[in-house]
Amino acid sequence: MFLPAREYALGETLRSGQAFRWRAREGAWEGVVRGRWVRLKQETEGIRAWTASRERDWLEDYLQTRVEIERVTATFPQDPHLAGAVAACSGLRLLRQEPWECLASFILSSTKQIVQIQQIVGLVCERFGDRVPAPVAAYSFPSAERIAGLAESDLRDCKMGFRAPYLKATAEMVAAGEIDLESLSNMYVEQARAQLIKCAGVGRKIADCVLLFAYGFQQAFPVDVWILRALCQLYFPRRRPSAKRLLRFTQTYFGPNAGYAQQY
DNA sequence: GACCAGGCCGAGC
DNA sequence: GCTCGGCATGGT
Numbered sequence: 304m305f306l307p308a309r310e311y312a313l314g315e316t317l318r319s320g321q322a323f324r325w326r327a328r329e330g331a332w333e334g335v336v337r338g339r340w341v342r343l344k345q346e347t348e349g350i351r352a353w354t355a356s357r358e359r360d361w362l363e364d365y366l367q368t369r370v371e372i373e374r375v376t377a378t379f380p381q382d383p384h385l386a387g388a389v390a391a392c393s394g395l396r397l398l399r400q401e402p403w404e405c406l407a408s409f410i411l412s413s414t415k416q417i418v419q420i421q422q423i424v425g426l427v428c429e430r431f432g433d434r435v436p437a438p439v440a441a442y443s444f445p446s447a448e449r450i451a452g453l454a455e456s457d458l459r460d461c462k463m464g465f466r467a468p469y470l471k472a473t474a475e476m477v478a479a480g481e482i483d484l485e486s487l488s489n490m491y492v493e494q495a496r497a498q499l500i501k502c503a504g505v506g507r508k509i510a511d512c513v514l515l516f517a518y519g520f521q522q523a524f525p526v527d528v529w530i531l532r533a534l535c536q537l538y539f540p541r542r543r544p545s546a547k548r549l550l551r552f553t554q555t556y557f558g559p560n561a562g563y564a565q566q567y
Numbered sequence: 568g569a570c571c572a573g574g575c576c577g578a579g580c
Numbered sequence: 581g582c583t584c585g586g587c588a589t590g591g592t
Contacts, residue, residue, distance in 0.1 A: 320573065413574035419590070420573080464588025469575080506575050527573040546582090570592085580583085 304359055307349040308368035312394030319566065320417050321398055321516045323408050323424045336365050337401050340437035355436050367396050378558045384537045388567040397566055398516060402484040403477060404444040405517035409509045410470050411463050426461040447477035469504025476502055492520045515562040524553040524561045
């Protein structure tokens with residue numbers, strides 16, 4: 304099928320560190336979205352997709368192809384740093400991922416480099432996910448129930464180290480219904496963030512990643528070590544802003560689409 | 568061998 | 581309230 308999309312940088316989007324399961328193969332991108340294998344290829348007027356399903360809503364939703372990116376970047380503050388970033392990454396989008404996979408993946412992300420996160424997530428899917436229909440071996444992301452039922456050692460064997468008990472505890476909370484991931488989309492952002500932070504291994508940064516990459520809360524602004532360095536260098540040169548001051552800056556300066564600004 | 572990587576948690580001020 | 585060490589694992 305074909306998804307029309309203007310100004311969409313597929314490759315940049317899929318390897319921008321928001322999702323960890325895409326692989327480049329023969330000039331296309333292969334991955335699994337909500338249990339469906341799909342192969343994507345950039346074309347001038349949009350994105351070509353090969354997949355078993357004939358429906359398209361799930362893929363348009365995931366890729367956010369209907370978002371008019373110029374309307375988003377137009378809300379950014381006038382600022383040479385941001386203008387440079389927009390020019391350098393034109394067409395970059397935020398995806399709309401499945402919440403559980405996003406939450407679990409970012410629990411596994413702490414103090415790991417992206418290649419290693421990809422490796423860990425890949426192992427988890429291969430070992431505990433289900434095979435999905437595809438021309439190559441492909442697996443779904445294992446459900447919270449599935450992970451909750453595993454031994455911590457099974458998880459550690461996927462090279463996730465000290466993150467294993469966090470992932471297991473969070474999977475147990477989700478499986479037991481102590482946190483309802485579905486319901487978060489109907490909440491205010493602060494309320495949804497407080498829910499996520501109840502999970503083991505989830506603090507402000509990981510919560511904001513999930514709010515932004517899975518739920519589309521565009522005000523969420525994940526501050527990782529790299530963003531922190533960039534903010535200090537670009538906006539607070541030769542000063543030492545407190546964490547509180549810096550947080551307030553991210554929540555006011557960048558406007559209603561701060562999360563997009565962060566990604567750029 | 569030392570140091571660091573898309574943090575979080577718990578202890579000690 | 582804030583700061584700081586510890587936490588696995590793999591790569592420079």
